[in-house]
Amino acid sequence: MINPSSDAVVVIRGRGRVSALGLESDWNAAASPFSAHPAGLPVAALPAEAEAAVATLRQAHPAYRQLDRTVLLAILAARLSVASIANENNRATDNWQLATGNLAVSIGSSRGATGRLEEFHAEFLADGRVPAAASPLTTLGNVASWVAFDAGQTGAAALSHSSTCSSAFQALGNAVAWLRAGMADRFLAGGAEAPLTAFTLAQMRAIGIYSPFEATNWPCRPGAGRPSTFVLGEGAAVFVLERGSRAALQATGATALLLSGVGFGFEALGSKTGLSPDGQHFQQAMRAALQQANAAPTEIDAVVLHSPGTPAGDAAERAALRAVFGEHLPLLLSNKWLLGHTLGASAALSLDFALYVLETQTWPTPPFETDVNGPALRPVRRVLVNAAGFGGNAASVVVARL
Structure with missing residues (x-):
């Protein structure tokens, strides 16, 4: 901690x-x-x-x-x-x-x-x-x-x-x-x-x-x-x-992007390609990242999802989000509809997308019906980014604009 x-x-x-x-x-x-x-x-x-x-x-x-x-x-x-x-x-x-x-x-x-x-x-x-x-x-x-x-x-x-x-x-x-x-x-x-x-x-x-x-x-x-x-x-x-x-960054008055929290989760499952319906590993990773960032769930303005487009995986991540954030979720964002799933690079590219959102306060809108990349709920100053993979592991990062 x-x-x-x-x-x-x-x-x-x-x-x-x-x-x-x-x-x-x-x-x-x-x-x-x-x-x-x-x-x-x-x-x-x-x-x-x-x-x-x-x-x-x-x-x-x-x-x-x-x-x-x-x-x-x-x-x-x-x-x-x-x-x-x-x-x-x-x-x-x-x-x-x-x-x-x-x-x-x-x-x-x-x-x-x-x-x-x-x-x-x-x-x-x-x-x-x-x-x-x-x-x-x-x-x-x-x-x-x-x-x-x-x-x-x-x-x-x-x-x-x-x-x-x-x-x-x-x-x-x-x-x-x-x-x-x-x-x-x-x-x-x-x-x-x-x-x-x-x-x-x-x-x-x-x-x-x-x-x-x-x-x-x-x-x-x-x-x-x-x-x-x-x-x-x-x-x-x-x-x-x-x-x-x-203190030194604040004294300059310049905008800075901070990596303020990193959290990990793991759930032991018999299927190494599966995950629990309520995304236990996601929940663990998000809570750990929030704790390390000293941030309450209400202070997260947006979440860049892992969400690879698989119905079971997408549903489990959203169930985990409701467990952590309640029914009123932050803005949900994704970049995989533009990049596909890049496996071990996907979390890094999701983080790059989160930093773009923090800097520009903009994001593209998908040309299909989905629950991601909707209209702004409020100014985005703190973003949580999720990633997960085979074997029951998950990781989350909190980035913020100072």
């Missing part, structure tokens, strides 16, 4: 993202950003502009040519997060990178190097050979370690986390704990996932949750009820986190 009277805060200094909406952060799309995968399913793949940025990055260093797509997305998002600070301060990115001695990296990914692992396995089945680079290029740890390498890190730790679809919040929670303990001065923390392979899509289809709608017809529809409208996406979001002083 964080001492609520403490002056210490965790500040979100910068952020970068890459997703089906590209590299921008206005969170609007005139037409469905989904496309048809060769496997015959709708997916939320990167658009041409973002794809070109990934291709350029792959050629930026000889070692990068062999990296998995998940790793490249993480590096690209991390670079953009640092560049956002440079743009804000009108200074070169390299100036920020001079103080990397106590920079730490914490990146979440549900599956890690999906594409490269499948390629190496296919080669092994074909000729019985495995390249020497296969193992180091497919460990989960190589996601964070390459981000650290690209950022010029010269000390502290590079940590990779995997806890299915809440992986990014596991990474952020670790970063918050380290910053508050003084074990690092700043963190690059977030999540990345590039799961759009035929094998991964077949796994999602086998569960029986994939959307029946065409790519051009907004196939992912959280909060819309039946049928299930899960759609797989790819992307990454990374944040620059720093330890700061609330």
